[in-house]
Amino acid sequence: MNHVGIAGFGQTKAVTTRSDVTFPELVREGVDLALAAANMTMDQVDAVVYPLAPDALIGVNNGERWVVDAIGATGKPFMRVNNGGATGMSAVLTAWTHIASGLFDVVLVAGADRVSESGSAQSVLNKMWDVGYERTVPLNTITMLAMSAQRYMQLYDSDEVDMALVSEKNRYHASLNPYAHLQSSITVAEVLASRTLAWPIKLGDACPSSTGAAGVVMVSERYAKEHGVEVAWVRGLGQNSETLFMGDRVGPKHVGDHADADALAVAFERAYRQAGIVDPFAQIDVAEVYAPFSSVELHVVEAAGFAPKGGAPQALREGKFRLGATEGPVVNPSGGTQCTNPIAVTGTIRVGEAANQVLGRAGAIQVDGARVAVASAIGGDHQFYSTMVLSTDLEEI
């Protein structure tokens, strides 16, 4: 397989609402910012992969038809990818296969979301569960993850303060990130005092409904060398899936536990194996992991191998995972999904932020000397998992 690199990542400042642009115009901003970051133009792009989450979230049926001009895909091969919350990363993995196969040299992944234009997002997301069995109960992505958080507390004798520690860290990081949606820091006490959405998840634990655009330009090793393009190298990638039925993730014969992210751990392991990572805590400098709620980050950092199961809160209390930490990876130096969540491109942002870190392009949120980074995303009913390891060079990790 051919090596693949990320030549550039661009994103808009995420906000609640943009009334100055249409949806395609917003997508075009992501395209232009990604191309500018890669110092390339649309002429050099061989193919386009377009991430777009469920149509009903933007209120446009098959929105890829509307944006095909804005994304510069007319006259080029084009593919839409939808994988729920993992969409933006699944699109990157699709682009990787486009290039690793030898089919293309330069592939653009770009898109946007404007979640706040619908006040019905959780009603839309409710429609993912089993029609006959679970649709009469108001499951949605918040209640789904609230139950995971409650079960984590139950299994590991954890509490709401542990969740608030994640929020405090991420909101501090986001306060330094000029592109983040939530840019105000928050204290543990403020998180605990914020209103309950679905216990134990409170407003201070939750991501915003974001409007924003983002994109990356990916190139083959051959192209990068011929044209002298500096890239973040893709060293490993993994995917895995989990049953739809949360009730199958408990009980005496369950495989993955809904308190944990066991299927994600497998996806991390797949990527680590390819990259030659055997001690993720020691070998990885930066992690940009998908965690829309504070509680999710606890079990994701455990799945990533940065702490034992139930051990993430203790690690946070020791000051780990924070910008300036003296050992181990910094987790979500951008503030992560918890502070910026334009759903369709959230996964693209995770990869892009990780690429920026290993390229030394992360500005105020740069982790000193970052060489190896990992990114991850989660979609569906905490169900579709993607992981990717990136590094500055192609040397042994």
Place this chain on the structure above:
Amino acid sequence: MTTIAAPAFYEQTWDLSYRHALGETTSRFLAGLAEGKILGRVTEEGRVIVPPRAFDDRTHTPTGDWVEVGNEGVVEMFTIVAEPFRGLPDPPYALAYVLLDGADTALVGYVKGIDLSDPAAAAGKLKQARAVVRFADEPTGTAADYWFELA
């Protein structure tokens, strides 16, 4: 010269209707509710799956025998919803996955009959509690025909 206008908006509502076929397995489960029964199906490996499905996702083989599981079980996980979501019921309400006696997987439902005014206090009562299934007096033929109460 054109005038610079304030941004305009276009409001729309999607009003979509569907009539979904539920298939033989789900239909039989729903019929069981009208008789006060929670039914599961047994996989090739002997797992009792509730709610029942026509196939086992792990072995990708068809499920076999039908079994009635207990009407009581343990709350495996829960949440207490305080926030209104457009298009979903008004809060507060509690949802839980309950592992019924004799089942290997948990069933989701509302937990009714508890004071939810203080979510943390209600959480203390729900954590790993025994729960019992209650059935609607007038079945509608949907999964709304059962819910849980603390035993």
